Amino acid sequence: MGKGRLEAFSDGVIAIIITIMVLELKVPHGEDPAVLQPLLPVLLSYILSFVYVGIYWNNHHHMLHTVQQVKGSVLWANLHLLFWLSLFPVTTGWMGENDFAPAPTALYGAVLLMAAIAYYILQRVVIASQGEHSLLAKAVGRDLKGKVSPLLYAAAIPLAFWNPWLSNGLYIAVALIWLIPDRRIERVLGR
Amino acid sequence: MGKGRLEAFSDGVIAIIITIMVLELKVPHGEDPAVLQPLLPVLLSYILSFVYVGIYWNNHHHMLHTVQQVKGSVLWANLHLLFWLSLFPVTTGWMGENDFAPAPTALYGAVLLMAAIAYYILQRVVIASQGEHSLLAKAVGRDLKGKVSPLLYAAAIPLAFWNPWLSNGLYIAVALIWLIPDRRIERVLGR
């Protein structure tokens, strides 16, 4: 079973998620530039989520690059990841429209955490399907980034009720950690 | 006529359906966590439909794997299936927003039933187009799952007016039956 359709379907869903998020940037009423002001936090939360979805897409791209064959378990682990990514628009919108208030910031982190766990599961399932000479296992190595990120999200969730800006700082920090695409995979593949 | 575009178009439509359903999870007003509570049944109905659409996508993926050439009849049987799948967002939203009330639960089942029938028709059309040595016919065999599911949906529809939770239990049960991807096809293809 080739990986072509898995890639195409994932690309489709991720492309739609990234675009649907922009629908929360509702067209303001009135032609006065002042009507743009309440859109600012919505725009900021959109940028953060756009970067996160971009990171997931890039790393997903790299991960599937190491895959030859796709088993049923990979299809479902992939759908599980897409499920959590599909909740980004609503949590992004809730956080942006409430100006990064505590509860929306915590929920945003919870969905980030679940997506990170789903990505980790997908990675394990792919490695298991590749057997002991797994290219992906070699590429991922100790997977420091993959292990630290969920810890930071988990810390950010309760922090949000104390100071949501700290939590958002953590979300930005994790995004920056990942913005460098997974060079480990490029290295192992020798490209 | 190759099957590439048929797959790509179906992937596109299914990817959009799965993502449009999430639009029913409307961004709540207010930053109080309590505003999330009315979203819970909407989230549950979204999860059920996400799993169903995932099942259709996976099995569609497996089914087309056995196809070499696509005739006009297959294109139209496929569009017919996509039509019924395209009604999932509205019936999912209606059921979720009304807390799994009888009529919305029955309508949800009716659309599930029509999609199951459309899938069955597509399967027959593909088998007919493959002729007597049809790979798909061999893979599907007696097609127990394909025959039992519509019966269970048909039973769930009137049941909804008596006890909608029974109907929803049946929808979950059928989903669980199908969650195992169609190993029969993998077996026949010897992979």
Next chain:
Amino acid sequence: MGKGRLEAFSDGVIAIIITIMVLELKVPHGEDPAVLQPLLPVLLSYILSFVYVGIYWNNHHHMLHTVQQVKGSVLWANLHLLFWLSLFPVTTGWMGENDFAPAPTALYGAVLLMAAIAYYILQRVVIASQGEHSLLAKAVGRDLKGKVSPLLYAAAIPLAFWNPWLSNGLYIAVALIWLIPDRRIERVLGR
């Protein structure tokens, strides 16, 4: 310049158009089955447009099958067709929500007419790009269907102000004429 991306982009836009139309089927308020009644004309207009978009997708599929190379003129003629198709959701919604009233029915026909003209232009541009031994020209032949359809749409537009059901009857009639996929192309290609 290969045709792969042209097909992929067109598939994407058409898949989104066909799915966005379903957003007009708004989730009704209340759990009473009676709330579904105002959705009926919206559903009927959705079915009509779904079939029309399906016809365009199928015939587009067949047309591009005869193409090897894509020139800039084909890209733009294709975007022109996609533009008119992109207006289907709004005209479908207007007609459905107003129960097939005269003006919405006429506008629906006007967009059908423009899409038919755009399809005809695309066909001419493809034929011109293929030169005198054009496969598509051979396949299309006298193109009776392509010439009669715009005439019927043009007749249906003024008729809508007299009796919109006659116009809708014509729209259905044209759809039925086209429902048979373009066997001419299959014939010429010898498949």
Next chain:
Amino acid sequence: MGKGRLEAFSDGVIAIIITIMVLELKVPHGEDPAVLQPLLPVLLSYILSFVYVGIYWNNHHHMLHTVQQVKGSVLWANLHLLFWLSLFPVTTGWMGENDFAPAPTALYGAVLLMAAIAYYILQRVVIASQGEHSLLAKAVGRDLKGKVSPLLYAAAIPLAFWNPWLSNGLYIAVALIWLIPDRRIERVLGR
């Protein structure tokens, strides 16, 4: 790392952007043709943006045609371009709903400007990744169009507060300049 998924993902996002813009053409209430009148500026702004997105898609198509391998930097420069394109629907809607008023017209130009800069950056990143014998560098040459367009947008932004029709005239003029697809690339590739 092949360019296939980059193209597919970009096509998906651009296809969704072009289609989401049409959602601003809200289905009017009432069956009287007069209700269409307020839609006219929305339609005009939609046409302008449709042409712009079409131009970006066509030129993106041509640009990637010269690419063999995709590095991480190209992926991110591409996402940066898609980010600015994703803001087209909201600025188009704001301009259309306010009848081409000064502030919305200026913001529309600002997003056009940012998209042009993002396209220029992507072009530089691709050229840098191709090394000194870059096909794209040869094709682009002095890149007069790419350098003049941002200047015209930058001029149009302040002009909008004096006379928004002048700004819109400039936007149309730039679109016309680009409507001719990048024949330079076709020339260099010898097709």
